[in-house]
Every structure is written in C-alpha cells, then in structure tokens.
Amino acid sequence: MKKFDLHIHTLSTISDVSFTFSMEMLEQYVKERKIDAIAITNHNMFDLAQYREIALKLSDTIVFPGIEINIGNNAGHLLVIAKQDDVEEFSHKCECVQKEIQSEKDSITVEQLKRFFGKLDRFLLIPHYDKKPSIDKKILAELKDNIICGEVNSIKKFIYCQKDNPSLTPVYFSDFRAKENVDVFPIRQTFFDVDEITLEAIKKCLTDKKKVTLSESEGHKKFYALPELELSTGLNVIIGERSSGKTHTLNQIYKYFDNIKYIRQFELLETDPEKAAKDFTDKIAIKQSGITKEYFEFFIRVVDDVKDISLEKDEKHIENYLASLQKHASETERADMFSKCKFYAENEFEINDLESLKKLIESVDVLLSTTQYKEIVEKSVKRENLIALHNDLINEYVKEQQVVLKKLWVNDIIGNIKQRLQSKTAATRVTDVNFYTVQMNRTKIKKFEDIVKGLKEERQIYCKNLEGFNIEVRTKPYSGASSLKNHSKRKIAFSDAFSCYEDSYMFLQKLKEIEMLEDTAYYEYFVDVEYRILNQFGFEVSGGERAEFNLLQEVNDAYQYDILMVDEPESSFDNIFLRNRVNHMLREISQEMPVIIVTHNSTVGASIKPDFLVHTKRFIKNNKDISYEIYYGHPTNRNLKNNKGKQIKNLQATLDCLEAGESAYMERGKEYEMLRD
Template sequence: MKKIDFHIHTVSSVSDREFTFSLSKLNEYISSREIDGIAITNHNLFDLDQFNQIKETVPIQVFPGIEIDVDDGHLLLIADGTELADFDSKCKEISAKIPADNDSVSVTELKFIFPDLSKYILIPHYSKKPELSDAALAQLGSTISAGEVASPKKFQYCLKDRESLVPVYFSDQRIDENLIDFSVRQTYIDCAVIDFSGVKICLQDKNKVFLAKEDGHHFFDALASGVKLSTGLNVILGERSTGKSYTLNQIDKTFENVKYIKQFSLLERDEEADKKRFNDLLTRRQSLLTQDHLKPFKDVVDKMVSVDLEQNERAVDRYLLSLLKNAQESEKSDSFSSSSLFNEVDFSESDFSGLKSLIDSTKNLIENTEYRDLIEEHVELASLKSLAVALMSKYAEETELNLKKRFLNDLIGNIKKGLHVRSAITPIDDVDFYMIAMNRKKIDKFDDVAKALKQPCEIQRKDIQGFKVVATRKPFGGAQELKNMSGRRTAFSTAFSSYSSPYKYLIRATGRR
C-alpha cells in the first residue's frame, strides 16, 4: 500500500491566491502525512527549475504535472518525468493560451499541444468543482485514468457506481511558508513501488484505490529466496519448467495450515466421483450386513459434509466487521442509509417437511386396504379424511405465506441493492444466526451419535453349518488400520489425529482442511 497526493501547488498563478512556497514545509507535509509519492500540479504552468529543486530535495518519488483549465473545468495532467524539456515546452504553450483567470483551452487545443495523451495520467475534476463537462470527458475517452472527487462520501459513491470513473481524493494544497494544518486528503493505492506505469495501472482499477491503509492489501516476505507475496490475490506466471510448481511447493513447506490444491487435482473432483469413492469405501472388504448397518449413519454423514463451521464463522466475522465499519462511518449517514430498508433482514421461510410427512401418513392410512378393519377400529375414516383436508389446507396457507415472504425478500433485496449503491456508508452484511446456531447443534448431535457408534458391540450372530459367524463393531485403532480398510494410498494420519472429534475428523477426511 502506497499513499499518494497528485494535486499540490507550489507556485502562485493568476488562478491562485498569493502565497510563498516553502520547500521545508513540503518536506514537513510529506513526513507528517507519511506520503510515498507526489505530483506538482500548478495552475496552467510548470516551473522546471523549481521542480528540479524539489525532486533533488524530497525523499520520495516526484512527478511533473500541470492543472489545466479545459473548457469550464479543471484537468490534472501528469507526466513520467523522462522528457522534462519537452514537457516544459508544452506547458509553456498552455500558459501562453491561458493568460487570465477566466481563460481556458478546448479539448481540441489540448490534444494539439499534447498529441499523445495516452502517455500521461489524466485526472479531471469529477465530483469536484469546477467539474469537467460530460462532453469534454467523452472527447478525452479512455485516456482518462481517474476522477478527482471533493469528499470521502463522493469517493464511496463513485466506487459503487459502475458507470463512474475510478475516484481519487487529493489535497489540492498550496505549500505556503505559513501553512500549519496539513491536509489529510490523500489516496492509498495497492502497489509495491511508486513508478509511473504502476501508479497509472492502479488508478484505472477501483479495487486498487482506498481512503484508509487498512482497507487494502500488503506485501510480506514469503520465502528466504526473497519472494514477496500480497495479502490479496497472487498469480504466478511463467513458461513450462520455470519453477512455478517448485515455488508453490516451497510455500507449502514454509507455512502451516496451508490448503494446497495441487496441479490437475481439481480436474478429478466432482460430486459424482466423490459419491462413488464413498460408496466404494463402504463396499470394499465389507459385507452387505455392514452396509445395511451403516446406511442410516451414511445419510447423516452426507448431510453433515455440507455443514461448514468455518464458513459460518467467516460470515459472523464479516457481519461484525461490517457492523463496526457501519458504526464508524455514521458521520457519512445520508438519506439512503437512513432508510428503514437499508439494513433490513429477510423474512425466514417455513420448513414444510414435518407437515408433508403428516399429510403422506394420513393419506396412507386412508388408502390402505390391507389393514382397513384394524385402522377403522381405532379411527373413523371420516375423521381421517377431515384431518387430511385440514392438513392440506394448512399446507396451502403456509405455502402462500412462503411465496409472499419470497416475493417480499426479492423486493427488499432489490431495494437494498439500490440503496447500497447510492449510499457512502458501508451496509451491514446479512447473516443467518438461526442457521448458524442450528449448524452448531447439528455438530454437537452428530458428535454424540458418532461417538455412540464407536462403542464396541455385536451387530449379528449366526450359526452356519456348525460355525458361528459374528459381526462386531469397534472403533479404528490407528491411521494404518483405517488406511488398510480403505484400500487407498492416501495418508490418514492427519485426519486420524481428530478421530476423537467426529465432525473435525469428517472435515479432514474429506479434504476440506
């Protein structure tokens, strides 16, 4: 993460108030605000001698620039600094065309003076007065890198609006010798080094500009060889046999608790293949009796595999972080965030599985002919039919209520999305606390059932031609015993270390962590 301010004035012009530049104040500003890169952007002029003096004195990267009056708005134009004489000459042409405060150049004139605008970083006043007109923005087109905004709230608006430019927030400060209160208006960009091309790329990506350091990513030393990684997404590029897999293997060895999906392993993973592997595990070296004995538990295991406790915890963490951020940004509250629907939660839909079972059971009693006499000895057929009608009416009512809830949830969701896009304040993430609590209860119950199943017992005993065939159940004694039973070459030692905690063992055995 690097902090930049690309809108700084060091020379008083016809468009500015009178002030006396101080190089020591500039150094003090850079030091106090911990800035990593600046651009000098005076109104309609460029002072080459002063720029060279600044560049030789300050300890950070300095880029040459100019703030140009274009039509009725302002445009920051920043160069890479490799051709200072040529840039100085072009800026003198701008100064000659704008001798007074109310003068300006057109986009056509700008393009004539700077024929290749793609060489520069162009940042127009966007949500900041005086704004560049829509017509001028359209003429400049893709040569624009970002748009300067006037407030953090407008910065957030632009980030959320897909049609808006990438926002930047700069000081627009005059470095006066009498300056006391230094501006806090700077922008963080997600890059490792301040160079012209890197900065330009960052300013064209909304995912790489931030108002706070903690919102972005950071680099850290990953390997002793000097490899650095980002806390965000990392991509290793290279031709065949250039060390990509070796680097990944080294990272896997260096760090603990790494989820390493090796090359081509994803190509072999699909739901049907996983199901087949589970079924093969049951049938291999097991009798039909064993399969029948474990079938009810297999159904439970299939359901528990989808319970992701870590994902639930991440959802709660996201909720708490968004809640804290929402509270911290209370001063940004606007009419959108004040709406009752801004943080509204969805209506929870009812589960009809119990009601469906009752209806099916009642229908079975009504339609059964084999035991009709026995049934009618205890319950009259008319009463059963009346019960069936009542249950189906209840089902219709609950279904209608669920449909209404679903419609309202869709409506609320669409309204919330619209409010979130237009508001500067961070919305509070939705989280289903009931589902999370139920998952924890499921895990507790699953652990109890699995531990009970591990208790040694005799499943069946048969006498066959003078021999006693006894089927027993007992827990595995070790990872090797489990491996031998599975018939697979996979190591079970890591998973087996959690054998006393059934849910943890299940997660590790299925390769989720």
C-alpha cells in the first residue's frame, strides 16, 4: 500500500487565498505524514521552475505535475495530473489555461479542455465530486470516458461512495497550502494498492474500489483520526481513568476535521430551569420553522397578493367615476368639438399578465434539463413530447408578448390624444375606473378572509416521534395583543391591530401601519403556532425529560455532519435511558459515519458493542512529569496496543474503567445473585 496526496498548493493565485510558499513546511509535511507520492495542483497555472525545485528537494518522494482548473458555468474544480516525463509539454498546455482564466470567476469549457490538452487519456482527471465547488453533472457526463475517480471532503462521503456502486471511486486528499507557520499538518490522504508509483498504475488501481482505502491495514473500515491513531469508520468507544486524556483526545480530533458534531460533557445540563424552559421552546421553534414555513407557503403567497389591495381606494375611484359621469351627462348640451371626439373618453386596453406563462415555460425547462431524475420524468412523459410542449409554450409566449406590445403602443397613442383633447375643453372628463380590477380585488379579499377563517381553526399540522417523545406543532388563533408582541420579540404595541383581529382585511391594514414590521412577516400574525414536546404518556416534558430529548435531538442532528463525538453522556443521564433510547441511535448513525464516544459507564462502553476500543492512560514520574499513552484495538482482542507496540490486557483495562476493577465487578455480581435468591 502506498500513501498519496494528489492535491497540494504551492502558489498563491487569483483563485486562492494569499499565502507564502514554504519548501521547509512542504518537506516536513511529506516526511511527518510518510507520504509516498504527491501532486502539485495550483489553481489554473503551473510553474515549471518551482515544480523542478520541489521534485529535486523531495527526492525520496514521487512528485507529479498537475493543475486545478475552473471548468464549466459554475467554475467547478478539476485536477489534471500528468506524467513526470511529460512535464515540459504539460507546462505549455497549462499556459493556455492561465491565459484564459484571468479572474477567480473565469472558467474554461470541456471543448477548450480537450483543445488545450489533446488526448485526455494521457492524464489522470480528478473532479471535485462531493466537494465544493463541485463539477457540474453535465460536464461529468461529457468526460465520463476519462474520469474514474472523484475527490470527496469527508470520511462520511468516502464511505458512502465506496458502498454506492454507481458512484466514482472516492479519493480523499489534503488540499494543503504549503505555507509558513503551519500549526497542524492535515491527515487527509488516501492509500492505493500499487506496487509501483506511476500514472498508469494509479489509474488501473482506481478502477477497483477495494484497492483505494483510508487506512493501510483494514481498508475503508479504518481511518486516521490523529496522525498516530487509527479509528473505525463505525462506532468507537474511548475509556480511561479520570484525567487520563480522553477529552483531550476528542479535542485533538476536533482540530483535524471540519463539520464535526461534538456533544461536550455537561453541555445539556440545566442550571436555570426557567431560562432552560424558554430556551428549549425557542430552540424547538427554530428547528421546526422549516415545517411551519412549508405549511404556510400558499398563505404567504395569498398575503403577498392582497397586501397592496385597498378597498377604500377602489370605492373612492367608483365614487369619482359616478360623480364625473353624472356631471358629464348634465353638461351634454354645452359639449364642444373636443369633448365630442370619440377618443375623449376612450378606454385603454387591459394588459395581460404573462408571468404565469413564463413560469410554465421555466417548469418545462427544468424537466428537460434535469439529469438526476431524467429516467423518472421520461418514464411518464416522452422527451419529444416535452420538447414539443416547450416549443408550443414559447411560441404562445412570443405571440402574446407581441399582442401586449401592440396594446401598450396603442394605449400610449390614445393616452396622448386624450390628454391633448382634455387640455383644450372645459367639459368635465369622466374619470377612468377599471371595474374588472375593482371586482377582482373584492373577490380576492373575500377569499382571503375565508382562508384566514379556516387557518384559525385549531389543528395539529405536524407530529413526529423521536424515541418515545412526540414533537407536535399546532396552530390556533392568537389570544391577545400580548401574544402578538411576544411573537414579534420586539417592543411593538399591537393593541390597535388586535382590535380588528376578527376582520382579517382590516387587521392586515393595521399591520401595514406598524413600521417595524417587515411585509414578508405579515402572514405570521394571523395564526399562532405552538411547538410542544410530549412524553410517552402525552404530557409536556419535565426538566429531566427536556435534557433527555435535547440529547436525542442533538444525536439525531448528527446526520447533517460528517463525524459525531459524544463526551461522557452518562454524566447527565441514567442507564435505562442510555440503553433503551441512546445506544441504538448511536449504532444506527455509525453505519453512515464515524462515531466516537468517551465513557466510564458499562451501559455505554460495553452494552453498545463498539467496533473499536481506545484506552487512554496517564503516567506520572517523580510526582511532576506527566505523560499520556493511547492503547487501541478491537473489543474482542485479548490485548490492546499503542503505536510503539506496547501492550496491555483488554479485560483488565475494561474492568478498571467501566466496572471500578475486577473485584468490584465480582462483588456486585454476588450482591445481584443474593437479591435474585
């Protein structure tokens, strides 16, 4: 097995952060991490002189020439790696890329890539696969004959791609900037099962996922959590006496990885019950706000549609129209040549709104362009039918747009004529009024009031069970002005507005008068949303149950992260809760990502049946010199060992840490037997 890092930066470019290259740091990184081969992959450029200097300095390491290119409309990143013998020719090809990309937003096309580099099968192409900025799927499809692997940015994603047959072979590299004053060298490298380090051997190896691993000894079942500590990609338990370095180990792991869910010791304990209860409710509301927003999605559009309607103004327009019409009729005998002209009182054309037609075209366009769900779409609707529909809708839009433009042109002419005629006569002009709009506004408000009335009926809009707890979201009318104020979380007086709460239209007008309210939030003040957590008996949770739910929620949230770490959960919870509700959740999550638990408790440490066991020990010499050692192995191993080969008895370590020693364990066993008898 050979250790590779084929993604290293040594130049600060327009597409990168500013840094100063350090040959010393690069040399130290390669040496400390025992890397067999690297690739220099700077953004959109290749420095031949620097490459040769690096290759000469790192004479014991294979150094491949490479470049990281912005490609496609979204400027996704693609690593292109060449043979060492072709470095001069490769340098000339990279110059074409550098000339084309002059800013961080610039990119090249697939056609340009092929034109610049010629036959792509001469190179190793590695796209950002599950890593930002990722390569567009369309480009992946165009380059599929030349791409056999993809770079990911986490252990979790590596494991997923290994298990998922259609996925590319995953590779996990550092993206390291070899700069001055590096505090921690990355541990993101990949092992390749190759005898010789050549581009051909690497490409052949990448065709077999089993030969590309995170660890040297146990494939992708293990990964490096620390430079000298391999852990399982599944469930790990760390045990040890007090102050033996368990939490310190977690903190060190936390430094090396991004996107870790870390539940620290005592984090969920309540010190102020009243504040904790309020924080708990607010936290639940925030977590479930997406569900609420989705429930009110249609109503949000309704409020947005009616918020600018003024029935008062509509009534005023009708009154003005009737008054002017009556006066105009009484002055018929005194009408002059200007007021008798037909254009004098001509109505303008109603302009059609084409927005819905535009959205329809956009929807069909989405169906046509999707790659992820292409098979599902074409299973129900033939592609040629979608294309025909798309064309018909566009033709209809063009035709209607032409009519709109003609109407606008005619309206402009009529408006100018009317203005001139009206300026030359003393006759009363009949005020314009759009009766269709007035009637439509009345209908919208009536429908709006019906919708609000329905929304105010108390109902459950969401319910989810989480390990015996029910997360419940209910809607109900607001009880008073104070509840509106509490919802706003501001010093706003709602008394005047709430006096009209039963009249939905007038209530909306009152909300509009409150300057501190954003119009995008008006919908929130028509219906109150209540978030509750109920225990298995249907009652609201107690303080202790709140803490239990918080732990379950935090553990469940780990699915959004790449690694989960939990520090001594038994510090805050009883054994029955841990065994019945927490343990199996942790095991389920460990099927998708590494889980690391620190514990002194046998319910967690032993009953959870970990995949890998770590034991920390502290040694004190001369009452002052403190040192720490880490021993590790599988739970079934007779002995645990450290990175120097030193061993300790697994059974003794486990009994000492989880059971307070063998004698205490045996004594408790006798007591339990006495109780049984």
